[in-house]
Amino acid sequence: MSLSVALQVAQSALTTRQRETAILSKNITSATEEGYSRKTALISSLRSEDGQSGGVYVSAIDRATDSALFSNLISSTSAGMTSEIFLDGVTRLSQTIGDPQESRSPSATLGRFANALQQYSAEPQNTVLAGAVLTGAQDLVNTLNTATSAVQTERERADALIADSVNSINSLLSNLEDVNKEVIRGTQAGTDITDALDERDQIVLQLSEFMGIRTETRANNDLVVTTDSGVMLFETTPRSVNFEATNSYVAGTTGNALIVDGVRVSGPGANMELKEGKIVGLMQIRDEVTVTYQNQLDEIARGLITAFSESDQVGTNPDRTGLFTYSGSPTVPASGTLVTGLAGSISIAASVDPDQGGDINRLRDGGISEPFDSDYVYNTGGEAGYVTRLQDLITNVDTPMTFDPATQVDTSNSLTAFASSSASWLEGERKQATTINEQHTVVVTRTAESLSNITGVNIDDEMQSMLEIERSYAATAKLITTINQMLDQLLQIAG
Template sequence: MSLSVALQVAQSALSARQTETSTVSRNIAGAQEPGFSRKSVMLSTIVTNSGQSGGLRVDGIARVTDSALYNSLRMSSATGMSQQSVLDGLTKLAETVGDTALEMSPVAQLGNLKQSIQAFSSKPNDTILATDFLRTANDMAAALNDASTLVQSTRADADRDIDASVKEVNKLLAQLETLNNTIVKGTQSGQDVTDALDSRDKVLLSLSEEMGIKTLNRADGDIVVYTDGGVTLFETTAREVSFAPTPTFDASTTGAAVFVDGVPVAGPGAVMPLKSGRIHGLAQVRDDFAVTYQSQLDEIARGLITAFAEADQLGGGGPDQTGLFSYGGSPAVPAASTLVPGIASQISVNPAVDPDQGGNLDLLRNGGINGAAYDYNPTNLGGFNGRLNEFLTEIDAQRNFDGTVGLDPTDSLTGFGASSVSWLESLRKSTTSDVEVQSIIVTRTAESLSNNTGVNIDEEMTLLLDIERAYGAAAKLITAVDKMLDDLLAAAR
């Protein structure tokens, strides 16, 4: 090997070791940064025209990746966020049940109402027991009103969260576009784009938490992103994700859809619906679970109104009319087996029986809220309890409910109320279990990905020592060449 070739080898080695040292330092600095992947220097041997080794060449910087684990983490994160959003919504809905010891739920108030009727029935001329009956009836109506308000508040919260999530998606897509352009241009010009690739992976992971996605890799590091329902979300440029939040919610309100490039992907009319992600979970809460639970509350309210309705006592064929409980459609009794959306928010105690509103407390025992034809005790007997016993029978009687609310359509009022609570608690329990399992999957997958692609400080320090020794060897070679050149110059003088 000639002295010039030896010098070239030493110089290229020093340059390569300098790049390696810089890369190791970069790894150590980014070791604790989330999403940072280990970088390594790609080296190759320079071969001269005569076939001799002419030193080292730095071909670029590579990063350690594991596509299978990364894709698994992205999908499991999307599923986990969807389930967590559903659980958060169900937990809010469960406030209508609350602590069973406090007996504030609609079904608990129904039990209290039944007990107060039983007590009043044993002493139908007792004003204190009549007043207690009126109080529990008011509590019953208030419990349904409050539960309905909470359900619609939960839907409104989910709608606002969808709006926030859509804004976050658009922000992430703008970041993705910038990073993707940097990667493509950098790859084409031979620049180091590994940090940009790490940043893009973090953006994609954050994006998957908002909505489930799939990706397709193309030449020069380019990427195409689709929703997990198949709608193009990003290809060269970001697609617009739009959503119009709904200001207020009631039982008849339908929330707006989320659109990607004009295609509905969540909410009503979604033709290529999302399958995971926060938006998917929030849409389920707003449009499915909360709506179903509201319908169950509405059916309880309708059943109460029907159970306490008054019938014509004179045989004149008059229609049944609302009695103790009234609603927006009073005095007409709601149709049997037919859901009346929002009736739980309308139900109230008829003011005709409330002395504080100018009513007559005796109408609780006697009936006649709708006039003399509906009076069950025309002689005003103080010991009359027939109407009260009829209330008890109606509460426990089998009746038909709307078959679209997710419960047995044939049940007693108390049984239907208990089934509604069981439906909600069972759904919340199963979702809690799903969230716990998915959380473990996400944690384990993230750990595996970090172990495979992350930085091990001990390994980097060991590598740094190896680089230092190689650097020293190259420096010694240069020193030796320098000495030989000095000797040659001295001999030539």
């Protein structure tokens, strides 16, 4: 090998080691950066026209990756966000209104009201105990009214978060378009695209938090993204993702659907429904669990109105609402039929409330619904110790009645048992959601750790590689020094 060729080899080695050092340095400085994958210089030999070795060079920069693990991380992230968001919504409902151990729950409030009624039946002439019954009834009404408001507020919150999620999705898709173009251009030009690929992966991972997605890489590293139900989300350009928020919810309000590329993918009328992601969890809260719980509240309210309704004691006129009334009074709601929003409108009859000019003794005597019609009075003799009506009311509360199947709990139960079942249903939803979320959290964590072990930067390994490059650099520098000395000697001889 001639000295000039040897010098060329040494110079290429120095340039290559310098490039390798830069890559290692970047690995070390970016080790804690989220989404960064380890980069490695691929070394190739330079060959002369006659096939002789002429040195080395960095032919490409490779990044550590595992497409199968990354795909698993995408799907597990979507599933994890579904369970996390659903658990959050159910927990908020449970903590706000559903815990049977808390005084604010409908079940607990109904229990206190029933106890007050039982005590009053023992001393029907005691107006203090009658007042306690009235207070308990008002507390129960307030609880149902407040619970309805809380349920609809949770629906509004979920709807607003869906709208925020759609804004984030559209922003991510716009960023994905820019980065994907950079990847395609770099691939075609043969330049380093590893950082752009890292950035694109992070965008895809963030998208997977909001909805389940599937990815496919085409020629020139072009990325295509679809929803997990098969609707095109990104192909060269982003597809439109639309959602119209509903600012105010009342019982019975139907929220809008999420539309991707003109297809309903979540919410009412969805025909290619998303399976996972934050939006799925929010839709489950907005359209399923809160609606079911509202149905249960409404049926508790209907059960109260029915249990405390008054019947004609003389003729055959229809039953009338009694202590508990609503906007449709004096008609008693049909048995076993849901009246949407009833828990939000139920109230105490003014004719029994002294603060509204009523007579509290009507609790004992009847005639609440028709204070000027004696046919609905039970205690026609005006006896202070009259207890029959109160005992009937107690029996009504504990007697099985028919409830609407939309409540998803026992449709044939007593009012007290139904209220307790409602609380148990919500707590059961919370416990099940907690278990599922814990399982998904473990899967996401372990998948992320496995991927990080393959693609992440190990500082010890990088420092070891740096030492090897330093030794190689020193050897190359010594070779150049030797060549230089040999050239000097040749010049001296020639001189």
